[in-house]
């Protein structure tokens with residue numbers, strides 16, 4: 221199989237065989253060609269050379285959901301396949317079909333719910349149900365757990381294992397090597413459009429796969445310099461709401477020269493916190509930053525001007541303008557202070573420091589692979605000597621090597637005297653980077669741990685709503 225996009229040979233001669241009843245993991249660096257290969261197998265992208273043979277329908281659950289937010293669950297699941305009575309859609313039969321499908325696969329969802337009101341984990345069930353209604357013989361899952369909480373991941377894979385047990389051939393594209401080891405039978409490793417290794421999962425390890433993906437050792441994290449934090453950000457009884465996310469009476473500080481990790485399960489007030497600091501929503505309560513009050517009604521531009529940089533959690537909707545070039549996206553937010561002729565150099569610096577591929581400032585951001593888009597977003601935030609960095613899931617969808625690079629850059633920003641608020645759903649990321657860990661649950665801060673006192677068990681229990 222081969223496919224080229226302009227100068228980029230995304231897939232360069234790949235053979236892949238999926239077996240009924242087996243979960244096959246496809247791993248590789250950002251931009252290795254995994255999503256392109258899945259899209260070719262599904263029929264959404266045409267191969268330049270090669271062919272696809274399948275013993276039945278092929279289903280694909282996309283990395284970025286393809287749901288129509290304003291429609292109901294049953295309308296999304298059955299779109300274009302609605303049961304009819306004469307010309308009319310038989311709504312009762314449609315509801316019943318979706319309910320039965322959910323019960324069969326352990327994916328219960330209210331068929332009448334409007335999709336945009338649903339949390340991410342449930343939206344993904346809807347995506348999966350839509351594919352399952354077509355009774356696929358082959359099911360392709362592109363980074364299916366990137367947005368799921370730890371509990372949701374286990375139940376998601378229980379469903380997938382059930383499908384495999386019924387004889388479906390399954391491909392999981394993922395960056396989470398622990399999931400590869402726990403749930404797959406076979407693993408294929410891609411690099412730069414080609415297959416570099418194939419294994420029976422039982423005969424390999426996460427460390428070996430990581431080395432094969434990166435083509436060498438995974439880089440070690442930057443060393444933390446001994447820094448005595450100076451006061452930078454202080455919140456006192458700060459409350460805010462953003463959409464369904466609610467933060468209640470947060471009181472904490474972030475010093476210049478420290479990384480404060482916020483540990484919590486998605487949906488526990490993190491979005492309200494990030495948006496309040498970004499100036500996207502107002503807050504109530506008291507906040508001081510860099511020797512002066514932080515006004516609750518500041519605009520994002522005013523926060524930027526004071527040295528606050530945000531790495532938003534959703535790169536496609538909140539961080540990048542997808543049909544603009546990498547160069548213009550890197551300049552975004554600095555367009556008034558940076559002369560037009562300096563845009564190219566600023567972009568080239570980010571591309572070099574963050575290993576953005578392809579290394580082309582004129583590339584359209586939307587055509588970069590997900591992980592490379594994320595490098596641009598993090599690179600932009602750290603490029604202009606920030607005082608405070610609000611990093612919300614900074615390595616979501618990023619390969620192990622690139623994740624280490626981005627985490628190292630955050631640590632270097634801290635060493636250089638920036639304050640970093642690291643909001644992440646990945647405890648390993650928080651433990652690797654943070655000087656202090658605060659636990660958030662139900663919109664409230666429920667625990668605080670110095671780096672030396674980090675206790676995974678207690679933090680996990682607090683995140684789940686347990687007592688300290």
Ligand SMILES: Nc1ncnc2c1ncn2[C@@H]1O[C@H](COP(=O)(O)OP(=O)(O)OP(=O)(O)O)[C@@H](O)[C@H]1O
Nearest residue numbers: 225230250251252253254255256587588589590591
């Ligand atoms: N529509 C497109 N136009 C131009 N280039 C593209 C297009 N789709 C993919 N590419 C390029 O093809 C290469 C492979 O991309 P692909 O999305 O398949 O990688 P991936 O392995 O899935 O990466 P990630 O893990 O970051 O999602 C990348 O260099 C990407 O920039």
